[in-house]
Amino acid sequence: MKTRKLGNQGLEVSALGLGTMMMPDNEESIHTLQGAIDLGVTMLDTADIYGGFEHGRYGENEKLVGRALRGRRDQVIVATKFGITYSSEKPKGDAAYVRKSVDASLYSLGLDYIDLYYQHRPDVEVPIEETVGTMADLVKEGKIRYIGLSEASPERIRRAHAVHPLSAIESEYSLWSRETEDEVLPLTQELGIGYVAFSPLGRGFLTGQIKSFDDLPADDYRRMYPRFQGENFNKNLEVVALIEEMAARKECTPSQLALAWLLSRGEQIVPIPGTKHLDRVRQNLGALDVQLSADDLAEIERISPQGIASGQRFAELELNWVE
Incomplete structure (x- = not known):
């Protein structure tokens, strides 16, 4: 397995990780998690709020990940997050909440320490110095090893x-969410910070498997997102068709092409595609063998330039959490 370094503090992970947000609590998910580890995936990404959306409970997905890791702890890097709550319309980052959250996540995961701990979304009412200062104390105490932020502004990243x-x-x-290229991605290169790319397949849109709005289950959260709705959907489908055509010529899947492009954007970038199925994990890992020439990259730039996606990437409430 090819590996990449995240930051300059010693964290090294597989070049592709695995996002676990949409994994149901069942045996297939355990099989997928353990199978991914067997294939060489070392980075598993979860959060305290994953898995509990329907009933407002924290730690559900963390418990799933924890069960899958029994006997395999030394083979993986576990990343989890805090800050998004069911009880408030804004994320939280005060010192007391950080400490409460890390203890709850350690309990749910069944671990003695967390490898990479993120603030899930910024708390604009709490100085980032307080939040990260508390996380730094947790590093000293051995509860976490490395610190990260999610969806933070360049100014907040510098201060943290x-x-x-x-x-x-x-x-x-x-390929359809490239806003980060303006400021955040260059800043991570400048400061020597790793970049973990979530939704690297456009929440499944870039796989080519979604051809109509009705392909989404009735309870699928993506139905709420503007890019999956109405005329936005049709316009975005046109871009995916071009990606599919190029992938066919390259003799790879659209997913593999999209992931290979991401990997080419910088050595500090680690995509974490999420899937419930082990065969999709195996397929995604094939992206590591896809070679993109200068002509290939130029063609991708032509068919999917920055700003090509139609519609906002989040529903309105979630947009309020993103800097």
Whole structure:
């Protein structure tokens, strides 16, 4: 397995990780998680709020990941997050909440320490110095090893990094979400911070498997997102068709092409595609063998330039959490 370094503090992970947000609590998910580890995936990404959307409970997905890791702890890097709550319309980052959250996540995961701990979304009412200062104390106490932020502004990243070196910034990045290229991605290169790309396949849109709105289950959260609705959907489908055509010529899948492009954007970038199925994990890992020439990259730039996606990437409430 090819590996990449996240930051300058010693964190090294597989070049592709695995996002676990949409994994149901069942045996297939355990099989997928353990199978991914067997294939060489070392980075598993979860959060305290994953898995509990329907009933407002924290730690559900963390418990799933924890069960899958029994006997395999030394083979993986576990990343989890805090800050998004069911009880408030804004994320939280005060010192007391950080400490409460890390203890709850350690309990749910069944671990003695967390490898990479993120603030899931910024708390604009709490100075980032307080949040990251508390996380730095948790590093000293051995509860976490490395610190990250998710969907934070360049200014917040700089201030946080001055308190304690950040190992990773996690943010959306894909062929149809390239906003990060303006400021955040260059900043991670400047400061020596890793970049973890979530939704690297456009929440499944870039796989080519979604051809109509009705392909989404009735309870699928993506139905709420503007890019999956109405005329936006049709316009975005046109871009995916071009990606599919190029992938066919390259003799790879659209997913592999999209991931290979991301990997080409910088050595500090680690995509974490999410899937419930082990065969998709195996397929995604094939992206590591896809070679993109200068002509290939130029063609991708032509068919999917920055700003090509139609519609906002989040529903309105979630947009309020993103800097």
